[in-house]
Amino acid sequence: MNINSSKSSNEVKLSELKEGQTGRIVRVGGQGVLRRRLLEMGLIKGTQVYVEKYAPLKDPIELIVKGYHVSLRVEEAAKVILEKIRQELTDGSEAN
Amino acid sequence: MGPKQIRIALSGNPNSGKTTIFNSITGTRQKVGNWPGVTVEKKEGSIQKFGYHLKIIDLPGTYSLTPFSIEEIVARNFVLEEHPDVVIVIIDASNLERSLYLATQIRELDCKVIFALNMQDVARSRGIKIDADKLSQLLDVPVVFTIGNKNEGVDILLKKAIELAESDIELPRTRRVKYSKDIEKCIGNFKTYIENTIGDNLSYNPRWIAIKLLEDDKILKDRVIEKTGANGPGILEQAAIHRSHITNIFDEEPEIIFTDERYGFIAGIVKEVMTTSTKQRIDISRNIDLVLTNRFLGFPIFIFFIWAMFQLTFTLGAYPMEWIETGISMLSGFMGARLPDTMLKDLLVDGIIAGVGSVIVFLPNILILFFCIALFEDTGYMSRAAFLMDKIMHLIGLHGNSFIPMLMGFGCNVPAIMASRTLESEKDRILTILITPFMSCSARLPIYIVLAGTFFPKSAGTVIFSLYLAGIVLSIITGRLFRSTLLRGMDAPFVMELPPYRIPMLKSLMIHMWDRSKMFLKKMGGIIFIGSIIIWTLSSFPKNIEYSTDYTIKMKTAKQSLEEQTPLVREDELRKLTQEYEKETKDLKRKMRTETAEKSYIGHIGKFMAPFFAPIGIDWRGSVALLTGFVAKEIVVSTMGVLYAVEDDESDALKHALRESGMTPLSALGMMFFVLLYVPCLATIATIRKETRSWKWALFSVAYSTLLAWGVAFAIYQGGMLLGFGLA
Numbered sequence: 001m002n003i004n005s006s007k008s009s010n011e012v013k014l015s016e017l018k019e020g021q022t023g024r025i026v027r028v029g030g031q032g033v034l035r036r037r038l039l040e041m042g043l044i045k046g047t048q049v050y051v052e053k054y055a056p057l058k059d060p061i062e063l064i065v066k067g068y069h070v071s072l073r074v075e076e077a078a079k080v081i082l083e084k085i086r087q088e089l090t091d092g093s094e095a096n
Numbered sequence: 097m098g099p100k101q102i103r104i105a106l107s108g109n110p111n112s113g114k115t116t117i118f119n120s121i122t123g124t125r126q127k128v129g130n131w132p133g134v135t136v137e138k139k140e141g142s143i144q145k146f147g148y149h150l151k152i153i154d155l156p157g158t159y160s161l162t163p164f165s166i167e168e169i170v171a172r173n174f175v176l177e178e179h180p181d182v183v184i185v186i187i188d189a190s191n192l193e194r195s196l197y198l199a200t201q202i203r204e205l206d207c208k209v210i211f212a213l214n215m216q217d218v219a220r221s222r223g224i225k226i227d228a229d230k231l232s233q234l235l236d237v238p239v240v241f242t243i244g245n246k247n248e249g250v251d252i253l254l255k256k257a258i259e260l261a262e263s264d265i266e267l268p269r270t271r272r273v274k275y276s277k278d279i280e281k282c283i284g285n286f287k288t289y290i291e292n293t294i295g296d297n298l299s300y301n302p303r304w305i306a307i308k309l310l311e312d313d314k315i316l317k318d319r320v321i322e323k324t325g326a327n328g329p330g331i332l333e334q335a336a337i338h339r340s341h342i343t344n345i346f347d348e349e350p351e352i353i354f355t356d357e358r359y360g361f362i363a364g365i366v367k368e369v370m371t372t373s374t375k376q377r378i379d380i381s382r383n384i385d386l387v388l389t390n391r392f393l394g395f396p397i398f399i400f401f402i403w404a405m406f407q408l409t410f411t412l413g414a415y416p417m418e419w420i421e422t423g424i425s426m427l428s429g430f431m432g433a434r435l436p437d438t439m440l441k442d443l444l445v446d447g448i449i450a451g452v453g454s455v456i457v458f459l460p461n462i463l464i465l466f467f468c469i470a471l472f473e474d475t476g477y478m479s480r481a482a483f484l485m486d487k488i489m490h491l492i493g494l495h496g497n498s499f500i501p502m503l504m505g506f507g508c509n510v511p512a513i514m515a516s517r518t519l520e521s522e523k524d525r526i527l528t529i530l531i532t533p534f535m536s537c538s539a540r541l542p543i544y545i546v547l548a549g550t551f552f553p554k555s556a557g558t559v560i561f562s563l564y565l566a567g568i569v570l571s572i573i574t575g576r577l578f579r580s581t582l583l584r585g586m587d588a589p590f591v592m593e594l595p596p597y598r599i600p601m602l603k604s605l606m607i608h609m610w611d612r613s614k615m616f617l618k619k620m621g622g623i624i625f626i627g628s629i630i631i632w633t634l635s636s637f638p639k640n641i642e643y644s645t646d647y648t649i650k651m652k653t654a655k656q657s658l659e660e661q662t663p664l665v666r667e668d669e670l671r672k673l674t675q676e677y678e679k680e681t682k683d684l685k686r687k688m689r690t691e692t693a694e695k696s697y698i699g700h701i702g703k704f705m706a707p708f709f710a711p712i713g714i715d716w717r718g719s720v721a722l723l724t725g726f727v728a729k730e731i732v733v734s735t736m737g738v739l740y741a742v743e744d745d746e747s748d749a750l751k752h753a754l755r756e757s758g759m760t761p762l763s764a765l766g767m768m769f770f771v772l773l774y775v776p777c778l779a780t781i782a783t784i785r786k787e788t789r790s791w792k793w794a795l796f797s798v799a800y801s802t803l804l805a806w807g808v809a810f811a812i813y814q815g816g817m818l819l820g821f822g823l824a
Contacts, residue, residue: 034589039355040160056394057487066193069594
């Protein structure tokens with residue numbers, strides 16, 4: 001259960017990831033029901049999260065976690081802190 | 097004595113195929129109701145199999161047993177308090193890790209458990225292989241492979257369940273979910289403390305009590321206080337000490353640590369039992385979503401689906417609707433001709449058949465609408481719709497899922513309000529139910545058509561469109577208002593699974609559709625039946641009205657004079673006379689009807705209410721029409737027909753009569769807005785009462801909508817008068 005966030009500069013909010021990017025969860029913030037719900041759905045420390053897409057209105061976000069698809073609102077995703085995993089994008093079509 | 101009864105509870109994640117397995121076990125022999133005290137659907141089914149009487153209970157689909165949502169509380173309480181003989185946990189084999197989270201929680205309760213590894217075929221197609229024996233051994237549970245939609249493995253599952261129910265294994269068994277050393281030590285100490293202080297006072301497993309109290313489980317805490325008397329506070333104090341101990345070690349809330357550790361434990365199991373081939377296959381579901389939730393195509397396709405749903409509902413539904421209408425008019429014609437002229441006949445034909453008939457005709461629409469909804473749900477598109485719409489719905493403080501019920505409101509408020517039961521949070525559900533009636537349902541359209549067509553012949557379309565728009569705007573305002581006052585609180589977190597698309601099974605679609613329609617028929621049948629009798633009574637009594645002139649005599653005289661003249665005149669003159677006679681009797685009958693309506697109880701009520709309606713420019717006749725619209729809004733038009741003295745066979749007559757009645761475009765506009773907003777019809781109120789389980793909300797909805805309607809109509813009418821639009 002010890003994942004050292006070696007480079008804190010590498011930490012980003014889940015809501016800051018772009019489509020097609022992957023990160024590993026460092027911690028889940030927020031509180032109460034939301035935090036518990038996120039954890040129960042498997043968004044726990046050390047889990048890989050892939051940003052599948054943003055909804056047409058830019059909110060919510062669709063993620064792939066533990067092999068299934070889940071969606072979060074952007075404000076909720078902002079509570080999840082990740083370390084970015086530099087990963088070669090398969091289709092190379094990163095936005096911007 | 098009959099065969100032995102075994103009660104089997106089905107538990108599992110949403111989208112785990114639980115419902116499919118339930119359907120394939122019980123078929124159509126299922127009973128749908130509510131769990132006591134809450135609006136969570138409860139499904140039960142009974143079958144005879146292998147010499148046993150099996151009672152299957154479908155627990156609500158949940159991801160966890162932490163008692164946050166009603167569903168979770170219901171599911172957990174059932175296992176804890178009702179002690180089913182066996183609990184089958186449906187595990188989505190293609191989603192093993194997350195499914196096991198719920199499964200391990202159930203494993204920690206004192207009950208006999210079987211795992212059904214469902215959708216093994218999907219898992220295999222994704223290159224996932226699961227070692228069932230190993231899983232069975234690690235968690236000490238029987239594991240059966242099933243493919244629910246092909247009915248594979250279901251019999252074996254039931255056999256194993258019976259076997260397990262009949263076996264006499266000691267219930268508190270050893271091998272359970274294991275936590276890390278520090279946590280286990282804490283649990284152990286606390287468990288011993290609990291055993292020493294309360295013994296068997298609480299019939300739950302002491303280890304489980306310890307774990308849950310360490311997780312600060314609110315419901316269990318209340319239960320401990322309630323059941324253990326003087327020892328209660330001591331136990332909770334101990335729990336607090338252990339909790340702060342855990343917090344000190346891990347620098348994190350204990351409940352978070354427990355969740356973490358459970359997933360850690362699960363990760364260990366998954367590593368041992370699951371192998372994934374690295375070969376990446378094409379993920380069809382993901383490809384479908386490339387289109388259906390596409391940045392540019394997502395909304396147009398969504399709008400198309402919704403449009404198609406409405407088209408299907410209202411154009412396809414129009415045919416059977418016509419048949420039912422014909423059937424009803426044949427029935428009432430038949431009854432009218434055969435029965436002797438008594439009051440009972442009037443009640444039967446004009447009251448009950450007409451009233452109930454006016455609602456029954458919606459059955460085809462409702463069947464089709466619910467079929468479409470079931471299709472959206474079973475394919476997995478419903479959660480995509482919520483995904484697309486959430487941003488917009490969030491503005492009103494609602495969840496994306498609320499969109500569908502609101503949208504259905506344009507068709508008919510009754511199924512729309514019933515559809516809101518798919519919403520997870522109670523507050524969301526009530527809010528959705530309260531604002532849905534502002535979606536202008538199809539029953540209001542005929543009224544708009546008449547009024548707008550009469551007073552705004554050139555811009556009727558625009559007027560009607562703006563009514564619909566006003567309904568939407570007011571629902572948004574209302575939503576925001578209630579969210580910040582009556583139903584304050586965070587809206588539910590939008591952590592929603594987007595399950596893979598599935599090909600729906602016809603059987604399950606039909607069951608889905610029929611269950612809901614049946615509910616419509618049953619509940620509405622009752623309330624509409626009673627409502628029709630009341631309205632009929634009010635409009636046909638008192639019987640001995642003193643008419644201003646004696647119509648019967650007048651009609652008789654007319655007839656006599658015609659008969660007297662018949663032998664005296666030539667044929668063409670006779671034809672003319674007959675025509676005149678017919679016109680006269682028609683006229684007399686019409687006047688009599690009007691007067692009857694005016695002097696009936698409902699007429700009195702209308703006149704009594706007239707001062708209330710006067711400020712918004714509606715006369716007593718309009719008031720009566722609006723009152724009768726309480727039963728079903730489409731009745732407003734026919735009541736107006738009666739009151740404004742119109743012949744049935746003159747299509748434009750009502751328009752003429754309305755124009756001559758002193759109604760102006762301005763008051764017509766006020767009336768249309770009133771119709772848009774005022775009390776939802778009787779059936780809707782009954783549904784609100786049923787879905788919110790409280791008369792309070794139903795009456796609140798009536799009061800709020802009527803006040804709002806009056807206010808808006810007042811603003812339009814008086815404002816318009818001030819601005820000088822009062823004259824036509």
